[in-house]
Amino acid sequence: MLRTQFEEELLNLHNQFYEMGMLVSNAIHKSVRAYVKHDKEIAREVIENDEAINNMEIRLEKKSFEMIALQQPVTTDLRMIITVMKASSDLERMGDHAVSIAKSTIRVKGETRIAEIEKEISDMSDYVKKMVDNVLVAYVKTDQDDARMIAQMDERVNEYYRDIYYQTIESMKANPETVVSGTDYLSVAQYLERIGDYVTNICEWIVYLATGKISELNTNRTEMI
């Protein structure tokens, strides 16, 4: 069966969202690798590539608005466009956080660093990257069960954050020379933690896409008290 022009455009939107997601996943991965390897070259790449991500978001937004205005889609089609409209902001912010991590890499000026904490941050980022990759697959398959499962993974991200927090505080107290690296560790871990929150948001949009219902998958997403 031939696809109508509208169906074609919808498929394009869908694919471009996925593509944007892959760029963001890559940016997160590279930014943390650059951070733990102290590789300012890769960090600069992440910063430069962010423009492509931002432009993609703007393109997706424009296209969604246009499709709503001109084609006046209803039910499932409208839902798909709305999902892209809302979830693309989440992706874009995840990309911004990758840039922030990359900037931390460039900022570091040979301060005393702590290998164990950097290892923990690296593990945390592997875990977060897995969430990001999984959520993109769940989006492509409109798989709400997977989406719910992925949202649960955020709990582990919060645990990573807590561990890194306490280790870092201890080391800063014990050795003032680790204060600058230490505050950097905390902010990198916080960016990763927040990326986990954005993944949870996207999970909620997948549930919406599948069911038409707006739900909160993880109300307890914020940091520890």
Added chain:
Amino acid sequence: MLRTQFEEELLNLHNQFYEMGMLVSNAIHKSVRAYVKHDKEIAREVIENDEAINNMEIRLEKKSFEMIALQQPVTTDLRMIITVMKASSDLERMGDHAVSIAKSTIRVKGETRIAEIEKEISDMSDYVKKMVDNVLVAYVKTDQDDARMIAQMDERVNEYYRDIYYQTIESMKANPETVVSGTDYLSVAQYLERIGDYVTNICEWIVYLATGKISELNTNRTEMI
């Protein structure tokens, strides 16, 4: 002239967005006041009231989707609905940051605190609150000139952040007993800094509302390198 039911609904949407914004502005103000006054009671209030803000966002989203699906609005009307759809997420996240600040207040357990930095945080939050209040007025008036001006204010917020950052680092290096409060100062200042970014996002949506153009008002919004 009598308003149609659609116009009535549009006006309601508009008013509810403004109302949600006022709740968020209030939450930010209260959370920082609680933080600098070490008032856990007010902090708890902020945390409890956040549910109302979240529910409001969900209500606004549902209503927007419904209006698009059932009324198939075009041009200015559609633009208004899209603005509410997108900008309400920004408001909701600002509310989340107020909650994070409130949680910091509850977490504090009589550590060594630094009055000058707390004063600076308090000033920063007054400034950020002004931005939030101004952006709500600019939204109500669809005033794109004001929106552009408010986005410029974000520069000063970044300066506040930088000042607080350097002061805090110095004090943590000099006195290990300030490490816990210090990392807290940094995260509260970072939340405020991010609230400034969200205000800038809303400014961009006001420009969109006025002109139909998606623009970036402040590409240099992220933290220092």
